[in-house]
Amino acid sequence: MTIKSIHGCIGCGECVQSCPCDVIRLDPSSGKAVIAYPEDCQICHLCRLYCPVDAIEMSPEKTLPVITPWG
Amino acid sequence: MSKSDRQDGPSRRQFLALGGAASGLAAMGLSAGWAENRPSVDAATVAGSEHETDVLVIGGGMAGLFAAVKAHDAGARVLLVSKGRLGASGQTPFAKGFFAYDAARESLSIDDFVARVSRSALGTNNESYTRQLAEHSLDRARELKAWGFFDQVLANRPFLKPITARDIPLMERVMITHLIKQEGRIAGAAGFRLDSAETVLFRARAVVLCTGAGGFKPNGFPVCDLTHDGSIMAYRIGAKITGKEWNDGHFTRADNPAACFDNWGDMFERIPGTTGIEVHHDLGVESNYVAYETGNPLPGGPPGSVGGRKTSGGPVTPQEFQRRAGGPGGPGEGGPGSGSRRDGPPPPPDDGRKPAGGAPDFAMNASQMGGASAGMSIHKSEGLVPMDARCNSTIPGLLAAGDALGSHMAGGIYTQIGSSLAGSAVQGAIAGEEAAGYAARSEQARITPARRDGILAEILAPLKREAGYGPAWVTQTLQGVMIPNFVLYIKKESLMRAALAYVEELRDHHAPMLRAADMHELRLAFETRNMILSAEMKLRASLKRTESRCSHYRTDHPETDDANWRAWINILQGADGQMVLEKQPFGSWPDQS
Numbered sequence: 001m002t003i004k005s006i007h008g009c010i011g012c013g014e015c016v017q018s019c020p021c022d023v024i025r026l027d028p029s030s031g032k033a034v035i036a037y038p039e040d041c042q043i044c045h046l047c048r049l050y051c052p053v054d055a056i057e058m059s060p061e062k063t064l065p066v067i068t069p070w071g
Numbered sequence: 072m073s074k075s076d077r078q079d080g081p082s083r084r085q086f087l088a089l090g091g092a093a094s095g096l097a098a099m100g101l102s103a104g105w106a107e108n109r110p111s112v113d114a115a116t117v118a119g120s121e122h123e124t125d126v127l128v129i130g131g132g133m134a135g136l137f138a139a140v141k142a143h144d145a146g147a148r149v150l151l152v153s154k155g156r157l158g159a160s161g162q163t164p165f166a167k168g169f170f171a172y173d174a175a176r177e178s179l180s181i182d183d184f185v186a187r188v189s190r191s192a193l194g195t196n197n198e199s200y201t202r203q204l205a206e207h208s209l210d211r212a213r214e215l216k217a218w219g220f221f222d223q224v225l226a227n228r229p230f231l232k233p234i235t236a237r238d239i240p241l242m243e244r245v246m247i248t249h250l251i252k253q254e255g256r257i258a259g260a261a262g263f264r265l266d267s268a269e270t271v272l273f274r275a276r277a278v279v280l281c282t283g284a285g286g287f288k289p290n291g292f293p294v295c296d297l298t299h300d301g302s303i304m305a306y307r308i309g310a311k312i313t314g315k316e317w318n319d320g321h322f323t324r325a326d327n328p329a330a331c332f333d334n335w336g337d338m339f340e341r342i343p344g345t346t347g348i349e350v351h352h353d354l355g356v357e358s359n360y361v362a363y364e365t366g367n368p369l370p371g372g373p374p375g376s377v378g379g380r381k382t383s384g385g386p387v388t389p390q391e392f393q394r395r396a397g398g399p400g401g402p403g404e405g406g407p408g409s410g411s412r413r414d415g416p417p418p419p420p421d422d423g424r425k426p427a428g429g430a431p432d433f434a435m436n437a438s439q440m441g442g443a444s445a446g447m448s449i450h451k452s453e454g455l456v457p458m459d460a461r462c463n464s465t466i467p468g469l470l471a472a473g474d475a476l477g478s479h480m481a482g483g484i485y486t487q488i489g490s491s492l493a494g495s496a497v498q499g500a501i502a503g504e505e506a507a508g509y510a511a512r513s514e515q516a517r518i519t520p521a522r523r524d525g526i527l528a529e530i531l532a533p534l535k536r537e538a539g540y541g542p543a544w545v546t547q548t549l550q551g552v553m554i555p556n557f558v559l560y561i562k563k564e565s566l567m568r569a570a571l572a573y574v575e576e577l578r579d580h581h582a583p584m585l586r587a588a589d590m591h592e593l594r595l596a597f598e599t600r601n602m603i604l605s606a607e608m609k610l611r612a613s614l615k616r617t618e619s620r621c622s623h624y625r626t627d628h629p630e631t632d633d634a635n636w637r638a639w640i641n642i643l644q645g646a647d648g649q650m651v652l653e654k655q656p657f658g659s660w661p662d663q664s
Binding site: 017018019020021022036037039040042043044045046049050058060061062064065066067068069 | 102155156159160161164165224225227243244265290291293294295296323327328329330331332333339340359440441442445543547550551554555556559560591594595
């Protein structure tokens with residue numbers, strides 16, 4: 001899941017700006033953060049660390065197959 | 072950058088449809104290959120904006136911060152543009168150690184420090200840049216301290232302090248795809264916004280690339296937003312690129328290898344600090360060799376042990392720099408089991424003190440998975456070839472600093488901890504001053520309307536394709552070709568030639584047919600194109616270097632060959648568009664011709 005869930009978002013946009021991989025966007029209707037591109041999450045937690053209300057829960061698992069050198 | 076930008080995104084209906092499609096494919100574990108393009112952004116209605124400045128700084132990490140500040144302080148009008156957020160993109164957010172040489176405290180002279188680095192790096196370092204690091208690092212550390220950098224976990228606010236105080240315009244979440252050269256010198260750059268359907272074009276007298284390095288969007292290292300954008304753009308307008316054969320040897324855990332945060336313990340939440348000046352020979356491909364010979368994953372173990380396994384042969388660490396724990400002579404000394412791994416990515420703090428918050432314990436116990444940073448060279452060893460010690464590239468008005476500059480500050484191996492972050496600060500400051508000086512004595516080169524229109528058409532092309540290859544699928548294909556241990560790390564001619572055939576196919580028949588449905592995927596399309604060219608560079612440079620040295624290891628040429636290879640490899644685009652490779656002897660600067 002990478003970013004697992006967002007609960008209690010106040011719509012400040014900190015996570016949108018702080019995500020290096022552009023995974024999160026603000027929903028134009030609700031103004032709240034949503035996980036728009038989960039497959040691009042690098043699981044660095046910057047979004048969670050910048051979130052002022054601790055709304056983001058993370059998971060260590062990727063949504064795409066993980067290619068590593070040692071298999 | 073502003074709320075108004077964000078509100079220009081796709082409609083809710085489009086947004087949900089996109090998210091649903093992405094989730095569905097992700098659930099299958101696959102990205103779509105060739106498919107119809109269903110853009111949510113109408114390429115025909117994409118807006119365009121144009122900006123003018125003296126010095127354009129591209130990249131919002133440590134190098135970009137200092138380049139912008141010092142160019143401003145030298146009297147230039149500066150504009151800072153970043154693909155992500157200031158201090159929160161690239162590798163800067165994760166680097167917690169800052170090398171600082173204090174002449175009043177150190178018993179080792181700068182001359183002796185440089186000489187020791189050169190012995191560890193087997194001559195691969197550029198001594199001018201090694202010396203510069205030592206001479207300037209303490210001044211940069213003091214400035215950072217004044218801005219509050221060493222008082223926090225997240226770098227955005229401290230980085231904003233000097234930018235805001237100087238009123239330097241900052242454009243975030245803008246991807247630059249093109250550098251523009253006219254009349255034989257730099258004229259500007261172009262790209263697009265992520266948050267609105269808008270292209271951006273910059274006219275600038277000087278451009279400083281602070282775009283970092285990159286990888287193949289690998290798993291387990293926070294480098295997935297870096298795809299060698301600066302090097303590839305510069306290569307396309309005639310700059311020389313170096314250092315592509317080196318390999319960064321950071322690794323991750325066997326369990327959930329993609330989980331960067333989890334695998335670096337509390338590193339990412341640590342307050343930055345300064346480091347000592349000890350010289351090492353770390354984080355090459357020693358553990359990759361052990362895994363290649365004995366299987367994987369490697370069990371965890373104390374620093375230097377590489378899981379306690381021993382093999383014969385493999386990459387050689389100079390005796391002076393062998394770690395005690397791993398036993399003499401074997402591959403393993405200074406590998407990713409050494410102190411640096413415990414301390415985290417981009418070379419981390421370790422001055423012998425236990426870091427605030429406690430050291431992460433993962434490294435001692437967890438099984439290891441190599442190649443976390445696949446596609447990245449040693450910090451500061453790959454990027455634009457410098458013409459001099461002032462960060463000038465081979466193109467007038469184009470400079471680079473930090474990981475975008477192939478300064479070979481430390482050489483083809485990690486020789487000191489914390490120097491990556493400090494080197495970016497030191498080089499950024501010098502590049503900023505130098506760019507301001509260049510801008511003051513140069514006229515703005517004119518960008519012809521035809522050139523501008525051609526570039527904007529190239530930027531929007533993936534959005535306009537009715538069908539094409541999905542960037543994520545092409546990236547996965549590239550990863551499958553390049554990332555295996557027996558291709559990227561433990562090299563031999565046959566496998567590299569096989570990989571090169573794949574990469575050429577991706578270059579010629581996939582990169583030109585990448586599709587993009589929105590601005591996010593447009594970014595992925597250009598990143599994918601850049602990674603393909605970087606892969607080609609890595610293979611060609613690795614094939615050319617018919618020896619083993621530092622983090623470049625070949626089973627068919629396992630020995631270091633000082634008679635022929637005391638030289639860096641530079642790559643440039645030939646007249647026919649093909650890559651041309653040339654040697655530049657260690658300790659020399661490029662020919663001016």
